[in-house]
Amino acid sequence: MTRQAYQLNITQPKHPICQDRVMSLEFQSALWPTTSQLVDGQLVIGGLTVTQIAAEYGTPAYLLDEADFKARATGFRDAFEPWQVYYAGKAFLCRAVARWAADCGLGVDVCSLGELTVALRAGVDPARIGLHGNNKSDEELRTAVDSGVGRIVVDASDEIDRLEAICGASPIRVLVRVTPDVQAHTHAHVQTAVADQKFGFALGDGSALAALRRLDSVPGIDLLGVHCHIGSQILDHVGYDLAIARLMGLLAQFRDATGHELPECDLGGGFGIAYTKADQPPGVAELASRLHDVAQQQNKAAGLAPLRWSVEPGRAIVGPAMVALYTVGVVKPVHLPDGVRTYVAVDGGMSDNPRPALYQAEYSAWLANRASTSGPVRCRVVGKHCETGDILVFDADLPGDIHPGDLIAVPASGAYQRAMASNYNGSLRPPVIGLRDGRGSVLMRRETLDDLLALAVWRCA
Numbered sequence: 001m002t003r004q005a006y007q008l009n010i011t012q013p014k015h016p017i018c019q020d021r022v023m024s025l026e027f028q029s030a031l032w033p034t035t036s037q038l039v040d041g042q043l044v045i046g047g048l049t050v051t052q053i054a055a056e057y058g059t060p061a062y063l064l065d066e067a068d069f070k071a072r073a074t075g076f077r078d079a080f081e082p083w084q085v086y087y088a089g090k091a092f093l094c095r096a097v098a099r100w101a102a103d104c105g106l107g108v109d110v111c112s113l114g115e116l117t118v119a120l121r122a123g124v125d126p127a128r129i130g131l132h133g134n135n136k137s138d139e140e141l142r143t144a145v146d147s148g149v150g151r152i153v154v155d156a157s158d159e160i161d162r163l164e165a166i167c168g169a170s171p172i173r174v175l176v177r178v179t180p181d182v183q184a185h186t187h188a189h190v191q192t193a194v195a196d197q198k199f200g201f202a203l204g205d206g207s208a209l210a211a212l213r214r215l216d217s218v219p220g221i222d223l224l225g226v227h228c229h230i231g232s233q234i235l236d237h238v239g240y241d242l243a244i245a246r247l248m249g250l251l252a253q254f255r256d257a258t259g260h261e262l263p264e265c266d267l268g269g270g271f272g273i274a275y276t277k278a279d280q281p282p283g284v285a286e287l288a289s290r291l292h293d294v295a296q297q298q299n300k301a302a303g304l305a306p307l308r309w310s311v312e313p314g315r316a317i318v319g320p321a322m323v324a325l326y327t328v329g330v331v332k333p334v335h336l337p338d339g340v341r342t343y344v345a346v347d348g349g350m351s352d353n354p355r356p357a358l359y360q361a362e363y364s365a366w367l368a369n370r371a372s373t374s375g376p377v378r379c380r381v382v383g384k385h386c387e388t389g390d391i392l393v394f395d396a397d398l399p400g401d402i403h404p405g406d407l408i409a410v411p412a413s414g415a416y417q418r419a420m421a422s423n424y425n426g427s428l429r430p431p432v433i434g435l436r437d438g439r440g441s442v443l444m445r446r447e448t449l450d451d452l453l454a455l456a457v458w459r460c461a
Helices: 050-057 066-080 095-103 113-121 138-147 157-166 207-216 238-258 284-301 355-359 449-454
Strands: 007-011 022-026 037-039 042-045 061-065 084-088 107-110 129-131 151-154 172-179 221-227 264-266 308-311 322-336 339-346 376-382 391-399 407-410 432-436 439-444
Touching: 042 050, 050 061, 050 322, 050 407, 050 432, 050 439, 061 066, 066 084, 066 095, 066 284, 066 432, 084 095, 095 107, 095 113, 095 439, 107 113, 113 129, 113 138, 129 138, 138 151, 138 157, 151 157, 157 172, 157 207, 172 207, 172 238, 207 221, 207 238, 221 238, 238 264, 238 284, 339 391, 355 391, 391 407
Parallel strands: 061 432, 084 107, 084 308, 107 129, 129 151, 151 172, 172 221, 221 264, 264 308, 339 376
Antiparallel strands: 007 022, 037 042, 061 322, 322 339, 322 407, 376 391, 432 439
């Protein structure tokens, strides 16, 4: 079987909701994992049809294409060489994913005690783990130091106080997170390098330089260099260019103030992916080449010795490798003054993907279990929760004969969905199923009612 595209183009009559456009149902291969195919109208991932997967594991479920994940991980590793690549576990982390990332030559970036524990239990070399966090607890810092993590990204002056208190015989390797006041072209809720936000030390008021100088003077601290992260789902390079220039300026200031240079710079991640056919992210090779060139130019312009560089892609590796699968329960046409919108309710929702509710994240949807010759209608894919904002896909063109029992697949679902899942309305968090060569394996099992009830401690009178 070969990967194929399925396209049905139908000219719709003039309709206000459709904005007098030609609507199409088109399988956009760039949105789906690399092993995805359509076979007789059924979506196939990793050699299994979604009908087989749903029958075996139920829905909702997250389907992770192992081959796709590993190909993207090694693609980043090779494109960015000699830079070090750290997989950003906050996008999605379980023991299998941490192990895959390590096996592909990546480090693992974590930002909590839970993520750190997952990476360690997966057998990741502690020296290839980095710990982030804007409010690290004493327990998190002690666990990181005791386990020998390769670097801790320091985020606040209070954290420096804590590190000083636990310094021992072995040096604690640190980077300083810098806020370079770069406004990345993305949603305001995921801009993380503007001055007015919680992360890092500000560049503009001298806080970043002061933190570097303080850490440089603390016995037991091995100050490696600087770190920044300008945001998430970034589809251009402009913000990175500016961040690199400002970080090089800071490192030059530090050299002039102390007489010695720091060897390392981490540019963070935030590289965007395609969620809809309108998204056009740069290729990994193109992105790496651009950042390599800018880093080299700015490094030279600042008069600094060559640095060790690193990046932290998470979404760009796991996002396209995973698909969310749902079963349709209700189809409800709603007649509005300007036309009809069809609400398609599925068995998941904001409890397994809060991103549309949090920052209006856009997704695509596909009728995955069968072919259809019905013309497309404008749909809104919604969940089953008691919230009007419980929306998974705001605007989806689905066949007019969509009905209860159909399977809906949402591509590009690997990042910040299952990782943000909750038990809202008593929902049970869905499983993550690894797919490869016609086999499925449970990477994270579905929660049960017993799991839910086990958290409640109560006493009878």
